[in-house]
Amino acid sequence: MYYDQKNECLDKVAKKKLQSERLIDVVNRVYEAVPPYRAKMDKANIKPSDIKSIDDIVKLPFTTKQDLRDNYPFGMLATNKEDIVRLHASSGTTGKLTVVGYTKSDIDIWSACCARGLVAAGANTSSTLHVAYGYGLFTGGLGLHYGGELLGLTVVPVSAGNTPRQLTLLVDFAADGICCTPSYAVYLADELIKAGYTAKDLNLKWGIFGAEPWSEEMRKEIEEKLGIKAYDIYGLSEISGPGVASECEYQIGSHIWDDHFYPEVIDVDTLKPLPYGERGELVFTTLTKEGMPLIRYRTRDITALDDSPCPCGRTGLRLKRIKGRSDDMLIIRGVNVFPSQVESALIASDERISSHYHITVDRVNNLDVMEIAIELKADAKFDEIKEIEELVSKVKSDISSAIGVSASVKLVSYGSVKRSEGKAQRVTDKRSL
Amino acid sequence: MLVNQIAVFLENRSGRIAEFSKVLANANINIRAMSIADTEEYGILRAITDDNVAAIKTLKENGFNASSTDLIGFNVDDKPGEMFKVLDILEKAKINIGYLYSFAGTKKSNAIILIKVDDNESTAAILEKNGINLMGSDLPI
Numbered sequence: 281m282y283y284d285q286k287n288e289c290l291d292k293v294a295k296k297k298l299q300s301e302r303l304i305d306v307v308n309r310v311y312e313a314v315p316p317y318r319a320k321m322d323k324a325n326i327k328p329s330d331i332k333s334i335d336d337i338v339k340l341p342f343t344t345k346q347d348l349r350d351n352y353p354f355g356m357l358a359t360n361k362e363d364i365v366r367l368h369a370s371s372g373t374t375g376k377l378t379v380v381g382y383t384k385s386d387i388d389i390w391s392a393c394c395a396r397g398l399v400a401a402g403a404n405t406s407s408t409l410h411v412a413y414g415y416g417l418f419t420g421g422l423g424l425h426y427g428g429e430l431l432g433l434t435v436v437p438v439s440a441g442n443t444p445r446q447l448t449l450l451v452d453f454a455a456d457g458i459c460c461t462p463s464y465a466v467y468l469a470d471e472l473i474k475a476g477y478t479a480k481d482l483n484l485k486w487g488i489f490g491a492e493p494w495s496e497e498m499r500k501e502i503e504e505k506l507g508i509k510a511y512d513i514y515g516l517s518e519i520s521g522p523g524v525a526s527e528c529e530y531q532i533g534s535h536i537w538d539d540h541f542y543p544e545v546i547d548v549d550t551l552k553p554l555p556y557g558e559r560g561e562l563v564f565t566t567l568t569k570e571g572m573p574l575i576r577y578r579t580r581d582i583t584a585l586d587d588s589p590c591p592c593g594r595t596g597l598r599l600k601r602i603k604g605r606s607d608d609m610l611i612i613r614g615v616n617v618f619p620s621q622v623e624s625a626l627i628a629s630d631e632r633i634s635s636h637y638h639i640t641v642d643r644v645n646n647l648d649v650m651e652i653a654i655e656l657k658a659d660a661k662f663d664e665i666k667e668i669e670e671l672v673s674k675v676k677s678d679i680s681s682a683i684g685v686s687a688s689v690k691l692v693s694y695g696s697v698k699r700s701e702g703k704a705q706r707v708t709d710k711r712s713l
Numbered sequence: 714m715l716v717n718q719i720a721v722f723l724e725n726r727s728g729r730i731a732e733f734s735k736v737l738a739n740a741n742i743n744i745r746a747m748s749i750a751d752t753e754e755y756g757i758l759r760a761i762t763d764d765n766v767a768a769i770k771t772l773k774e775n776g777f778n779a780s781s782t783d784l785i786g787f788n789v790d791d792k793p794g795e796m797f798k799v800l801d802i803l804e805k806a807k808i809n810i811g812y813l814y815s816f817a818g819t820k821k822s823n824a825i826i827l828i829k830v831d832d833n834e835s836t837a838a839i840l841e842k843n844g845i846n847l848m849g850s851d852l853p854i
Contacts, residue, residue, distance in 0.1 A: 658778070659780075660722070660778050661778070662720060662757055662780070663720045663757065663780070663782045663811075663829070664812065665750050665752055665755065665756075668752075668755045668757070669752070690724075691722075691724075691755070692724055693723075693776055693777055693778050694773070694777070695776035
């Protein structure tokens, strides 16, 4: 099942032609209307006329989050302010917001892309979608909401938080689909059991999870606990929001809707594009956006592209799982460590280990130390101290072989790692560098 | 013939045992025997209560990792050499004891010893054959 079969399954030649036309158009638009882009291109000695096909994209300068901050709030808009129908914003670590302006057409395309992902996950017009992403300046809630409505689903805009009410609505409204962050899905599943329900009390069949990196092991956990199929969705507000890429029934990477969002993966050091399959930083060019088109925007997400054919027939390049972000990457004693690697290693390590963990990094005597507090599953049993010690040493060795650096491991009782109702806060870095 | 106990995983931090006893107190569950094994970072609290099933349920609901185990319990006279007599039987039968705890009985003249072994059935048979008075599931305390 497709939402837009023609555009989701474009053959190579047709797609390249479409991408080329759209790239030429967007480069002309930003050069004319966005002074920071004109300045960047002039500085790089590139004119719009130098861009003749999608292959020429490599000639164009990159855009970074800093460019958006420097031109806060409206300096990157390519249309008149009156054509903007909505503003979203995301908070940055430095305090200044990153603002994104959408025209009516931008909202329509974004909604259609979300609708593609919903259909790929199993939604149909009789579906009810429980949207537990936050609504507001964050794009998660409204993105899936509009996609669901465009598709004709019954949308429940419950937003994030108030878990007891979420459970009641899931049972009473019998939603077959849910979307939220993957860490909240696990939390919700655990709370469901605590509240005396089982997965059988729900009508859920599928879920779309994103806005933070997660692992295959976590997918299994969500699928088992909620009795659903769990699909990855990728997006970022700068590019539009959720629904830049979505998984299909084969769950082998998220199809990028690359008729609208053109992906590249670059080497973080040389900034040169990498061949398909190689891991690097994901870069997007918005081919059709009007309000705030971005050229070669550096997402900071670390992943690889997969161009192998997918049995579903969609031709969008697939994103491999996000390994983490180049800017939340931890450097421990010189080794790059992504929390998602730690997560995969610990869940795979032992069945008594849950997916809830917290990493604390500190510097003691000029040496980086990493401590991982790992929560036990509710049914984990221990009768003798040696069983605890054996588990700690097993998890420790599994983690150190997975991430290449040793960490101290502390097991904690079920329920004692702080839960988040939005993006999980999994790292505390106490080092002052 | 076996004595059921609960075993609770604890992080070794202040207040954790108090939380444990509060949870049981709130559920009106009485602790009848208790022992703690600990290391610098962790502990296992073992206890026998008047309702182990309810104790495990309420502990789990309150964020404790709790489970139950069956132990062999026996009565000995409360006088020197009685414990050795039993341990000597086990030693000669090459039965390894995982852990052991004991407490004085109610009658002043007896004591109760609980042991964890790998094979309850064969251990019980050996002890019984040697005339040791094994306890039933209900503690006489």
